[in-house]
């Protein structure tokens with residue numbers, strides 16, 4: 001299933017066609033998704049005890065995952081998704097602008113690696129200075 005929880009999707013068919021909203025629940029087994037405010041169903045809740053109040057609750061209902069398109073956060077278009085492998089990991093890619101749709105994990109990983117590199121360069125520089133100083137002191141001793 002190409003739709004995941006917290007994706008923003010465009011609804012293609014049904015009474016809520018044209019809406020864009022966030023995926024609240026993904027149900028891969030049934031190939032369905034629950035989208036916020038889409039396929040709203042009314043649940044009549046009867047009071048079971050004297051303290052309870054009878055009410056009618058709105059619930060977003062599941063719709064078929066094939067009836068939604070993921071909205072790319074980069075180009076802001078409803079796009080079909082293709083898969084690609086980045087550093088051995090399967091990621092979803094926008095078919096139009098090739099942006100990674102699972103960018104949160106990727107961004108974190110990139111940030112981690114760049115931080116590591118920054119630390120390494122920071123460590124190397126003072127070490128060089130120390131080495132040059134020790135050479136100077138050695139010369140002055142002579």
Ligand SMILES: [Zn+2]
Pocket residue numbers: 072073074075076077079094095096097098099
């Ligand atoms: Zn895109």
